[in-house]
Amino acid sequence: MNKRDVLAIIFLTVVAVFLIYSAIMMHPFGVPDNSEMDDHIIDNTQTEVGADNGVTSVVFDYRGFDTLGEATVLFTAVAGVIMVFRRLKK
Amino acid sequence: MSGMSRIVKTMSNIIFPFVMIFGLYVIAHGHLTPGGGFQGGAVVASACAMILVAYGSVWTMKKIKEKQLSILESLGAIGFIGLAFLGLVFADKIFFDNFIMGPNGIGIIFNKSAEGLSNINTAGVLPLMNFAVGLKVIAGLFAIVLVMAYATVKVKEVE
DSSP states (O other), X not given: OOHHHHHHHHHHHHHHHHHHHHHHTOOOTTXXXXXXXXXXXXXXXXXXXXXXXXXXXXXXXXXXXXXXXXHHHHHHHHHHHHHHTOOOOO | OOOOOHXXXXXXXXXXXXXXXXXXXXXXXXXXXXXXXXXXXXXXXXXXXXHHHHHOHHHHHHHOOHHHHHHHHHHHHHHHHHHHHHTTTSTTOOTTOOOSSSTTOOOSSSOXXXXXXXXXXXXXXXXXXXXXXXXXXHHHHHHHHHHXXXXXXXXXXXX
16 A cells, blocks of 8 residues: 555545545424525515526526626637637738 | 538528527527527527538538628627616616516506416516527627538638
């Protein structure tokens, strides 16, 4: 057993302990600690935004600024790919 | 990448309009049914990618250039950010405000209040933003696929 194996076993043990601990202490499904924001959005989406689809109303209205960042990421990715794969004129 | 056989071309010709209509439906009904600009744009872009695979990138590059696609993508981005900035001008003067809906909103075509839910003319600025983001995702993803496929073509095939 060399040094690498010992290190790997220690690392695996630490990760396994944390995983098992978090699996035991896992939060029960569907019972959030702080549900004020979800309840507000679920109750008031139709009157405030007028949309039936709650997810879209969150994405484009309540959290619109986050979607702007998402669109910027896509734009940067497209610009990068087009720049990398361009054809050079001789 | 050159085109595939006649069978593949015929089948993709038949399937293409259905996939296209489904994707445009998902974009247009983004504020009513599951989906939205991103998801519908991905569906339409995969329909375009199917045509690209069937007919080959040289043929597709003759029909549409990646420069036109990047112009379309920039138009989508400008529409999205422009709608966000219009919220600073109208109604409550907040960035990313839904300036068509609400008590102070300017209800032009869309319903101002929450009447007539699950009609297409509800939710104010959401359908417009869905269209802008959908245009952006269609053009962006198709430009990525087209450019990457065209990069594998040998120089002789192009001329």
